[in-house]
Amino acid sequence: MDVTLQGIDPAALRALLFGCVSLLLSLHVWRWIRLRPGSRSRSAPGPPGPFAWPVIGNAAQMGGAPHLYFARLAQKYGNVFQIRLGSRTVVVLNGDSIKQALIKQGLDFAGRPDFTSFQYVSNGDSLAFGTITDWWKIHRKVVYSTVRMFSTGNPQTKRTFEGHVLSEIQELLQVFVDKSAQLRFFQPLTYLVVSTANIMSALCFGRRYSYEDEEFRQVVGRNDQFTQTVGAGSIVDVMPWLQYFPNPIKTIFENFKELNREFNQFIRDKVTEHRKTIQSSSIRDMTDAFIVSLDQQRDKSGLSLGKDYVSPTMGDIFGASQDTLSTAEQWIVLILVKYPEVQRRLQQEVDKVVDRGRLPSIQDQPRLPYVMAFIYEIMRFTSFVPLTIPHCTTADTSIMGYTVPKDTVIFINQWSINHDPALWSHPETFDPERFLDQDGVLNKDLTSSVLIFSLGKRRCVGEELSKLQLFLFVAVLAHQCHITADPDRPPSLEYLYGLTLKPQAFFISVSLRDRDGASRPETDEEARVESTSDQ
Ligand code: HEM
Numbered sequence: 082m083d084v085t086l087q088g089i090d091p092a093a094l095r096a097l098l099f100g101c102v103s104l105l106l107s108l109h110v111w112r113w114i115r116l117r118p119g120s121r122s123r124s125a126p127g128p129p130g131p132f133a134w135p136v137i138g139n140a141a142q143m144g145g146a147p148h149l150y151f152a153r154l155a156q157k158y159g160n161v162f163q164i165r166l167g168s169r170t171v172v173v174l175n176g177d178s179i180k181q182a183l184i185k186q187g188l189d190f191a192g193r194p195d196f197t198s199f200q201y202v203s204n205g206d207s208l209a210f211g212t213i214t215d216w217w218k219i220h221r222k223v224v225y226s227t228v229r230m231f232s233t234g235n236p237q238t239k240r241t242f243e244g245h246v247l248s249e250i251q252e253l254l255q256v257f258v259d260k261s262a263q264l265r266f267f268q269p270l271t272y273l274v275v276s277t278a279n280i281m282s283a284l285c286f287g288r289r290y291s292y293e294d295e296e297f298r299q300v301v302g303r304n305d306q307f308t309q310t311v312g313a314g315s316i317v318d319v320m321p322w323l324q325y326f327p328n329p330i331k332t333i334f335e336n337f338k339e340l341n342r343e344f345n346q347f348i349r350d351k352v353t354e355h356r357k358t359i360q361s362s363s364i365r366d367m368t369d370a371f372i373v374s375l376d377q378q379r380d381k382s383g384l385s386l387g388k389d390y391v392s393p394t395m396g397d398i399f400g401a402s403q404d405t406l407s408t409a410e411q412w413i414v415l416i417l418v419k420y421p422e423v424q425r426r427l428q429q430e431v432d433k434v435v436d437r438g439r440l441p442s443i444q445d446q447p448r449l450p451y452v453m454a455f456i457y458e459i460m461r462f463t464s465f466v467p468l469t470i471p472h473c474t475t476a477d478t479s480i481m482g483y484t485v486p487k488d489t490v491i492f493i494n495q496w497s498i499n500h501d502p503a504l505w506s507h508p509e510t511f512d513p514e515r516f517l518d519q520d521g522v523l524n525k526d527l528t529s530s531v532l533i534f535s536l537g538k539r540r541c542v543g544e545e546l547s548k549l550q551l552f553l554f555v556a557v558l559a560h561q562c563h564i565t566a567d568p569d570r571p572p573s574l575e576y577l578y579g580l581t582l583k584p585q586a587f588f589i590s591v592s593l594r595d596r597d598g599a600s601r602p603e604t605d606e607e608a609r610v611e612s613t614s615d616q
Contacts, residue, residue: 128172128483130154130163138165140316145578148467148496151175155497161481167319169194171490175497178481183493183537188213189478191538194471194490196318198310198334201341202400203393209401213475213538216382223374224394225542231284231367232546242546243443245283246553249276251440254561256292257591266567266588269414274301277407278399280550285399286351287366300347301403310337310579318471348396352389368395402543405466408581409551412463413456415584417558418566419574420511427455427559428594437595441556443549449556450523454516456551460499460533462511463574465582467496469535498532564591 131154133139143150154162155175163172174182182190192212193199199210208220226234232242253276260267272292278301279289290297310317316330317323323330355368364370368391375390417424430451435441446453472491479485500508505515516527534541541547558564566572567588576582 125479125482125484128161128163128485129158130165131158133165136167137320138167138169140166140319147578148464148494151468151492151494152497152500155494159481160497161483166490167316168321169319169490171319171492172480172483172485173492173494174480175494176501179493179495179498179532180536182480182491183535183539186478186480187537189474189476190472190480190491192473192475192488194318194473194488196315196471197321197324198315198318198337201338203396204345206390206393207397208394209397209470212473216384219378219382220375220390220394221542223371223378224398227367227370227374228398228542228546230370233549239443239549242284242549243553245280246550247440247442247557249280249283249289250554250557252276252279252292254557254591254593257562257589258593261590261592266570266590268586269589270411270586271298273410273414274403274407277410278403281399281402281406283366285367285395286355287368296347300344307337307340307400307404307580310334344400345392345396348399349389349392352392352395367398371395398543401541402546405543405581406547406550408465408583409459409547410554411584412459412465413551413555413558414564414589415572415574415587416459416463416511417564418587418589419572421565423455423511423513424559424564427452427555428563431556431559435556435560441553441560443553445556446552449552450517450521451513452552452555452559453523453528454513456548456555457516457528457531458511458513459551461505461508461531462499463582464496464499464533465576466533466580467494467578467582468580469493469495469539470580472539493535495532495535498530504530561595562591562593564589 131139131142134141151173152175154164154173160176160178161172161174163170165171193210195212199205199207202210205211208217208224211217229238231238233239253272256272257267257269260272275290275292275298278297283289292298310333317334320330324334325331352368352372355365355372359365359369359372361373364373371391371394375394379388379390417427430449431441434445434448441449472493474485474487474489474491477484477487485491498504502508516524518524534544534547567590570588572587573585575585577585
């Protein structure tokens with residue numbers, strides 16, 4: 082040290098040190114001013130927002146329900162505001178700013194952030210968690226049209242899809258009735274997950290699994306761990322350094338990596354089996370269809386020869402569908418037992434349209450407006466996908482007069498639209514009637530105001546399939562069975578936050594309405610007695 086400093090004037094050294102420290106301080110202050118919520122650059126201000134603590138930013142304030150925290154901040158700062166989560170600035174969009182960003186400025190807001198957790202989904206080749214590239218655009222078109230081809234594309238595919246859904250729901254009802262006979266009250270969660278996964282497995286891989294199949298239950302049974310880690314506000318994504326020393330977040334993240342490894346392996350095995358036996362003249366299922374179309378598109382686009390895009394795609398479809406749909410079904414069953422008068426109203430409507438000699442079908446949908454109103458109210462009221470998968474900006478842009486730099490993380494608060502008092506009267510009340518006019522006709526303007534499948538370039542590719550499946554699920558349940566809650570453990574509307582909101586465990590009992598082949602009579606008196614005993 083002495084050697085290198087020899088001959089240097091101490092005053093010059095002090096001046097040099099002072100200069101360095103001043104430069105560093107100025108840089109820090111300039112950065113702080115630039116990133117401060119509401120700061121003014123020469124062009125337009127950045128969005129306003131709350132004070133952010135060093136290191137963690139606003140992470141601690143989000144609590145167990147970030148969508149509610151964001152709705153509160155929107156009241157204070159307006160529909161566009163920014164927070165800081167660990168090392169990231171996050172712009173949160175609420176209310177009318179969502180349509181503006183996702184539809185009018187679609188491309189600017191359609192990216193995905195480079196979050197750590199996203200790189201483990203489908204080994205980093207996921208359509209859903211990957212950002213926009215030229216390949217992504219081709220990939221998405223193929224995925225969208227293939228999903229339609231196997232579900233809602235035309236009357237023939239609809240019938241085949243309906244067949245899968247109806248036979249799985251009948252299996253499920255049998256399990257429900259058996260469990261009720263054995264235990265009186267049981268938790269429906271696992272059976273709903275296996276049943277939904279089986280419908281998608283039939284479409285994707287051409288086969289179903291038994292409820293006892295341990296491997297299948299292991300693969301599909303950890304949705305809660307997945308959804309907690311990839312949901313908006315997941316801590317490991319904004320404080321990645323937490324992965325490097327023992328702590329609860331690191332443990333959750335290790336479990337997440339492990340479940341992705343097992344899930345990816347399960348999907349890869351299915352795709353490998355299909356590649357061995359595929360005959361392009363006879364497409365058996367979605368995996369076959371993707372092998373043909375994605376391999377062809379990959380080669381046309383000049384992408385790395387032989388790279389497999391089929392497994393990540395099947396992973397996206399199988400994962401995205403069974404997690405969301407089984408969550409929707411859990412909420413449906415929970416609400417049916419929580420509001421027995423709504424269950425009865427559904428039964429009455431279905432009974433008028435569908436006689437006892439057959440099951441409800443897709444053709445009945447236009448004559449079952451209360452069933453549809455119920456489904457939209459489930460989506461609005463629970464908002465079980467409260468925020469979309471996080472987006473990011475693909476260019477320097479602005480929204481509602483605020484500048485937003487390229488690569489800024491964007492959270493889209495779907496819940497804020499579904500609970501906006503300017504759009505819905507008494508938004509915190511569960512009321513399917515709100516979607517029906519005075520003649521009992523479904524109000525399509527209002528149903529299209531519910532936001533749960535997102536909008537624009539990233540809009541969910543499974544929306545039509547999901548609505549059809551949920552319609553059949555509700556109509557068959559109402560037609561075939563009666564579900565009650567365990568009076569000793571009344572169901573709660575509390576949930577665990579993640580990409581999807583998971584209801585807390587609840588217990589039900591299920592009886593078939595058609596004992597001895599006759600519909601169970603339902604007098605008003607009987608209805609009143611049940612209604613009071615269920616509360
Ligand atoms: C009730 C059921 C469902 C709900 C509520 C739902 C909701 C969503 C939401 C909110 C997103 C994120 C959009 C965004 O980031 O802006 C999404 C993406 C996606 N969903 Fe769904 N989804 C459902 C069912 C399905 C099904 C059945 C499939 C497959 C058949 C599916 C496949 C996908 C895919 C592939 C993406 C990624 C799209 C992209 O990033 O471009 N989803 N979904």
